[in-house]
Amino acid sequence: MSAVKNVIKDNYNMMLLKDYLRTAIKDAGFSHVEISKTPTGTRVVLHVTRPGIVIGRKGSGIRDLTEKLEKDFGLKSPQIAVNEIAQPELTSSVMCNRLASLIERGTAFRRATMWTLQQIMNAGAMGVQITVSGKLRGDRSSFEKHSLGILPRAGHQATIVVDEDITHVPTAMGYIGIRIRIAKKERHIPEFELKGMSAAEIETRRIAKEKADAEEKARTESEQIKLDAEKIEQLDLMEEVEEKIK
Incomplete structure (x- = not known):
């Protein structure tokens, strides 16, 4: 051979x-x-x-x-x-699997995406981008891309700073593709430094996350997905708030 x-x-x-x-x-x-x-x-x-x-x-x-x-x-x-893995929320493959499991459980893809974005940023990411594609709302395929923070998109810097993974989840309408790109602060180079957040704010965010983790510690990923799904149902998206006002 x-x-x-x-x-x-x-x-x-x-x-x-x-x-x-x-x-x-x-x-x-x-x-x-x-x-x-x-x-x-x-x-x-x-x-x-x-x-x-x-x-x-x-x-x-x-x-x-x-x-x-x-x-x-x-x-x-x-x-x-x-x-x-010390910080699961900063690992793209783990977050891809969690987002896929949430959608597979029946959680609305946009709610699950917004929740995942916030979890990654709260864990201390410099930036994140989530792309969801497939038959999201109807018979025609489409995609949605959501980003937060700073995320290098091309060049040598992107290969150093960004952790990326792709997964697929089966639904009644067909497969939905999920792509998550996470920029990690510990790998950043000076020109991509995230400004505007003080050391006190970063420390406050870290303490809040540790407190939340201590309150509800899941023993398995399935339990973690279940806890996340329950919290997601309590969220109010902007489009839902607008509908209530109308």
């Missing part, structure tokens, strides 16, 4: 593996996986928001997952390590 075919085969297998992990450990808040070959086998690093769910009771989850990766995906002697 030629080198080109080997590359294609490896990329295809990686795609299948990511699709499997996104479903199999969904409640653990799966973000991405890193695979590297070692002299003793294959090292697999899973990046998740809740490592305990992947590990399982007395390591049962790791053992089952190891057998699955070796048998169905052909990984030689997989050695699985689990890495916890």
